[in-house]
Amino acid sequence: xxxxxxxxxxxxxxxxxxxxxxxxxxxxxxxxxxxxxxxxxxxxxxxxxxxxxxxxxxxxxxxxxxxxxxxxxxxxxxxxxxxxxxxxxxxxxxxxxxxxxxxxxxxxxxxxxxxxxxxxxxxxxxxxxxxxxxxxxxxxxxxxxxxxxxxxxxxxxxxxxxxxxxxxxxxxxxxxxxxxxxxxxxxxxxxxxxxxxxxxxxxxxxxxxxxxxxxxxxxxxxxxxxxxxxxxxxxxxxxxxxxxxxxxxxxxxxxxxxxxxxxxxxxxxxxxxxxxxxxxxxxxxxxxxxxxxxxxxxxxxxxxxxxxxxxxxxxxxxxxxxxxxxxxxxxxxxxxxxxxxxxxxxxxxxxxxxxxxxxxxxxxxxxxxxxxxxxxxxxxxxxxxxxxxxxxx
Amino acid sequence: xxxxxxxxxxxxxxxxxxxxxxxxxxxxxxxxxxxxxxxxxxxxxxxxxxxxxxxxxxxxxxxxxxxxxxxxxxxxxxxxxxxxxxxxxxxxxxxxxxxxxxxxxxxxxxxxxxxxxxxxxxxxxxxxxxxxxxxxxxxxxxxxx
Numbered sequence: 001x002x003x004x005x006x007x008x009x010x011x012x013x014x015x016x017x018x019x020x021x022x023x024x025x026x027x028x029x030x031x032x033x034x035x036x037x038x039x040x041x042x043x044x045x046x047x048x049x050x051x052x053x054x055x056x057x058x059x060x061x062x063x064x065x066x067x068x069x070x071x072x073x074x075x076x077x078x079x080x081x082x083x084x085x086x087x088x089x090x091x092x093x094x095x096x097x098x099x100x101x102x103x104x105x106x107x108x109x110x111x112x113x114x115x116x117x118x119x120x121x122x123x124x125x126x127x128x129x130x131x132x133x134x135x136x137x138x139x140x141x142x143x144x145x146x147x148x149x150x151x152x153x154x155x156x157x158x159x160x161x162x163x164x165x166x167x168x169x170x171x172x173x174x175x176x177x178x179x180x181x182x183x184x185x186x187x188x189x190x191x192x193x194x195x196x197x198x199x200x201x202x203x204x205x206x207x208x209x210x211x212x213x214x215x216x217x218x219x220x221x222x223x224x225x226x227x228x229x230x231x232x233x234x235x236x237x238x239x240x241x242x243x244x245x246x247x248x249x250x251x252x253x254x255x256x257x258x259x260x261x262x263x264x265x266x267x268x269x270x271x272x273x274x275x276x277x278x279x280x281x282x283x284x285x286x287x288x289x290x291x292x293x294x295x296x297x298x299x300x301x302x303x304x305x306x307x308x309x310x311x312x313x314x315x316x317x318x319x320x321x322x323x324x325x326x327x328x329x330x331x332x333x334x335x336x337x338x339x340x341x342x343x344x345x346x347x348x349x350x351x352x353x354x355x356x357x358x359x360x361x362x363x364x365x366x367x368x369x370x371x372x373x374x375x376x377x378x379x380x381x382x383x384x385x386x387x388x389x390x391x392x393x
Numbered sequence: 394x395x396x397x398x399x400x401x402x403x404x405x406x407x408x409x410x411x412x413x414x415x416x417x418x419x420x421x422x423x424x425x426x427x428x429x430x431x432x433x434x435x436x437x438x439x440x441x442x443x444x445x446x447x448x449x450x451x452x453x454x455x456x457x458x459x460x461x462x463x464x465x466x467x468x469x470x471x472x473x474x475x476x477x478x479x480x481x482x483x484x485x486x487x488x489x490x491x492x493x494x495x496x497x498x499x500x501x502x503x504x505x506x507x508x509x510x511x512x513x514x515x516x517x518x519x520x521x522x523x524x525x526x527x528x529x530x531x532x533x534x535x536x537x538x
Binding site: 303304305307308311315324332333343344345348380381382383384385386 | 403404406409411420424425426427428429430431447448449450451452453455456
């Protein structure tokens with residue numbers, strides 16, 4: 001196999017060298033339990049404190065509003081289930097969107113089985129919710145609005161600040177799943193009226209197995225993992241020192257370099273999008289053209305199926321992902337692609353390429369050159385393409 | 394996740410293409426679930442399948458099972474072709490992941506659909522051949538019940 005071209009950074013990222021360097025001493029040197037009293041453990045305690053501060057700074061939060069978890073899914077589960085429980089006296093209605101990550105959707109479905117009502121807002125063809133529909137969906141008994149900051153598949157960035165304002169105006173709590181956005185685009189919990197925010201370390205060059213839930217001071221929320229007194233009694237379990245140091249370092253690096261990285265990734269992303277749309281017929285871009293994550297490019301290629309495309313890309317050392325049914329283990333293609341109105345057969349031909357700051361122009365050109373050939377080859381054996389050509393002769 | 398044989402047939406699919414004025418052609422599956430297979434048969438006056446071509450929209454397993462199915466029926470009589478089951482296709486490919494078994498059912502169905510079309514055109518009946526279903530998932534569902 002030739003060189004690896006990793007374009008699945010929305011799935012996970014390479015741990016950055018500086019992050020790894022900072023983590024290493026916490027495995028076998030500063031291995032003390034951060035909750036211990038003796039001075040040996042103080043180094044570990046400092047690592048956790050510094051990690052918390054850096055993690056908080058990136059979104060304009062206070063360190064004591066950051067609660068470390070095992071990742072984005074736990075944070076989403078905790079936020080939604082615990083808010084539902086804590087505010088059940090006020091009401092049992094939750095508003096979310098049809099394109100959320102399954103960590104949110106399946107949690108909402110779980111709550112529906114336990115007496116809660118959930119409104120799933122639809123999205124337009126670019127994957128954006130309608131603020132008017134959101135406002136109309138709010139009721140007396142609405143306790144939570146949970147809408148993602150940016151979509152993991154199609155990259156569309158939701159109008160988070162406006163959602164926060166509407167939630168605030170109606171005295172409803174606002175949670176956002178920012179797993180794809182944290183560290184990639186500017187976020188500020190105060191300016192955006194965000195009450196709860198979920199994020200994960202490994203999407204921004206940090207380690208896997210660590211994430212956090214931001215909880216605005218004053219929001220009533222119970223414990224999700226019961227046990228010890230860590231995280232101000234709200235999330236038990238010995239601190240994941242290496243993880244916390246890692247996410248903190250990744251957050252610090254993101255804060256320092258964000259503008260530069262956004263510029264670089266956007267320019268490569270736009271080059272990729274332009275070349276694909278210009279050079280591959282019957283290709284479409286999924287998601288909003290400009291209000292999208294700097295590193296996300298999602299396409300559908302008509303008449304071909306995503307898994308076949310991925311295997312052929314893999315044979316060239318290119319890592320990508322797809323929302324086709326064949327890659328999900330179910331018969332339906334991605335709920336996100338269906339929600340933006342794509343028919344099944346087009347949704348099956350989706351490919352997501354997600355860039356990082358390490359992606360180069362050569363990588364992108366190599367991918368497009370080969371993508372062209374692969375799509376052409378698969379269309380050559382596609383009965384759908386055969387019919388299309390015959391019908392348009 | 395795929396066997397070497399599946400990868401070989403995916404990378405170098407046998408008998409891809411179309412046949413002009415085929416003796417029989419059958420298309421099965423639907424774009425909704427992501428797999429469509431079309432098989433073209435050229436059958437001589439002795440009922441021997443002289444040539445087979447296929448086109449498939451689908452995943453790696455769908456392409457590989459179509460390719461293998463065409464190999465298995467080529468040169469066979471109509472009745473022999475009818476005996477090429479999804480199990481035979483799977484065995485010839487050294488197995489498929491469980492979620493991909495339906496691809497082999499689709500390949501079997503494609504053979505039947507092409508034979509059905511041949512029988513219709515000739516005005517004959519082939520023993521043991523049932524009219525193909527539009528949606529393979531329905532048949533899988535029936536079998537599970």
